[in-house]
Amino acid sequence: MKRIKTAVIGSGFMGSAHVEALQRIGGVEVAAISSNDVDAANEIQDRFSIEKFYEDWHDVMKDEEIEVVHNCTPNFLHFEINKAAINSGKHILSEKPLTMTSLESEELLSLLKSNNVVNGINFNYRFYPLIQNARVEVEKGNLGEIFLVHGNYLQDWLFFDTDYNWRLETEQSGYSRAIADIGSHWCDMAQFVTGQKIKRVFANLVTIHQKRKKPVVNVATFKGKEESGSIDYNEITVNTEDAGSVLIEFESGTHGVFTVSQVSAGRKNHFSFEIDGSKKAVSWNQERPNEMWIGYREKPNEIIIKDPALIDKSVRKYAHYPGGHPEGYPDGPKNLFNNFYQFIRDGKDPQKDQTDFPTFADGHIENKIVEAILKSNKEQKWVEVD
Numbered sequence: 001m002k003r004i005k006t007a008v009i010g011s012g013f014m015g016s017a018h019v020e021a022l023q024r025i026g027g028v029e030v031a032a033i034s035s036n037d038v039d040a041a042n043e044i045q046d047r048f049s050i051e052k053f054y055e056d057w058h059d060v061m062k063d064e065e066i067e068v069v070h071n072c073t074p075n076f077l078h079f080e081i082n083k084a085a086i087n088s089g090k091h092i093l094s095e096k097p098l099t100m101t102s103l104e105s106e107e108l109l110s111l112l113k114s115n116n117v118v119n120g121i122n123f124n125y126r127f128y129p130l131i132q133n134a135r136v137e138v139e140k141g142n143l144g145e146i147f148l149v150h151g152n153y154l155q156d157w158l159f160f161d162t163d164y165n166w167r168l169e170t171e172q173s174g175y176s177r178a179i180a181d182i183g184s185h186w187c188d189m190a191q192f193v194t195g196q197k198i199k200r201v202f203a204n205l206v207t208i209h210q211k212r213k214k215p216v217v218n219v220a221t222f223k224g225k226e227e228s229g230s231i232d233y234n235e236i237t238v239n240t241e242d243a244g245s246v247l248i249e250f251e252s253g254t255h256g257v258f259t260v261s262q263v264s265a266g267r268k269n270h271f272s273f274e275i276d277g278s279k280k281a282v283s284w285n286q287e288r289p290n291e292m293w294i295g296y297r298e299k300p301n302e303i304i305i306k307d308p309a310l311i312d313k314s315v316r317k318y319a320h321y322p323g324g325h326p327e328g329y330p331d332g333p334k335n336l337f338n339n340f341y342q343f344i345r346d347g348k349d350p351q352k353d354q355t356d357f358p359t360f361a362d363g364h365i366e367n368k369i370v371e372a373i374l375k376s377n378k379e380q381k382w383v384e385v386d
């Protein structure tokens with residue numbers, strides 16, 4: 001198999017996760033890493049035997065060997081880097097959110113019309129085997145008519161006012177935080193599994209800590225709680241939501257609701273949803289990804305365990321190990337990247353051929369949903385997703 005040469009930009013939580021997943025799919029050589037954090041990048045470079053390091057990401061775009069770029073930087077760099085990759089004719093896999101505004105994501109979509117590069121966005125949660133199976137179940141009509149979709153995405157890593165990360169700064173993260181950061185995953189999942197688009201929203205968002213204590217030194221993502229109490233702080237005003245609830249309506253008229261929070265004590269990455277259909281219901285929680293609850297009215301409920309033998313044939317490829325051998329968070333990006341690189345290897349046309357991974361078009365839709373949620377929260381009324 002031809003090894004495709006790739007560069008990963010960003011050496012934090014996701015940069016490292018992308019490198020690791022790429023090493024596991026085969027057929028890809030992570031040939032370069034780029035980051036402004038030289039120490040972290042050098043550590044990853046060393047650990048994964050990556051040939052080149054670029055402190056300035058612009059140099060990645062000039063490297064003719066590099067065919068694919070993974071953008072794992074903070075949100076404010078997504079537009080610029082994604083745009084540069086497209087203009088350099090490099091295939092691009094971006095972290096979410098695609099950009100900070102829908103104006104920017106629209107510009108990327110328009111650029112893609114004249115630069116035929118393969119583009120993907122890391123809505124990784126779609127790629128758990130039981131999620132893929134649930135989508136097939138809905139498609140086949142096995143849930144019947146969808147009555148309700150509801151759930152939540154709860155975390156506690158910003159619980160204390162001393163917890164800090166670049167996501168708390170609007171200039172780096174965007175006008176929405178909890179919704180854009182984790183609500184985007186929830187909405188993408190709800191749309192993916194039901195096969196329906198969210199048409200309108202009614203939101204109520206809250207900022208629990210209006211003031212937070214910013215450490216004078218940089219704290220890596222999700223590391224705040226390990227270091228809390230041992231550092232000096234400056235007080236800053238927070239402009240984005242810690243939590244919120246959103247009523248949603250799908251294009252079919254199906255009703256839904258979800259809550260997101262980054263201040264729910266004890267909840268680490270509690271991403272859950274339930275779809276209630278006229279034949280049965282399904283419910284799933286990311287922290288127990290190898291189980292899906294199936295609810296019935298007329299007989300005992302069931303729990304399906306991730307097992308290639310028990311899921312639809314068409315999605316068996318997403319389960320790499322037999323039943324009883326759990327797969328987890330790092331396997332979602334791995335499955336997504338597998339599809340993305342296979343599409344490149346097959347020489348498919350991103351403008352004409354159907355993709356089996358989320359693209360920039362999905363990222364743009366998410367931006368539109370986030371903007372409708374912000375508008376609805378401000379005006380306290382239903383807002384159509386444009």
Ligand SMILES: NC(=O)c1ccc[n+]([C@@H]2O[C@H](COP(=O)([O-])OP(=O)(O)OC[C@H]3O[C@@H](n4cnc5c(N)ncnc54)[C@H](O)[C@@H]3O)[C@@H](O)[C@H]2O)c1
Binds near residue numbers: 036037073074097124
């Ligand atoms: N899909 C998921 O499950 C998931 C999970 C977490 C984060 N994310 C997304 O991944 C992105 C990165 O988040 P993270 O948690 O890894 O953040 P992080 O702070 O851990 O890492 C960001 C990295 O970008 C680097 N960086 C900053 N400025 C740079 C520059 N000018 N040039 C090159 N590198 C630069 C930093 O040094 C750091 O290594 C975010 O957009 C976030 O939304 C996605």
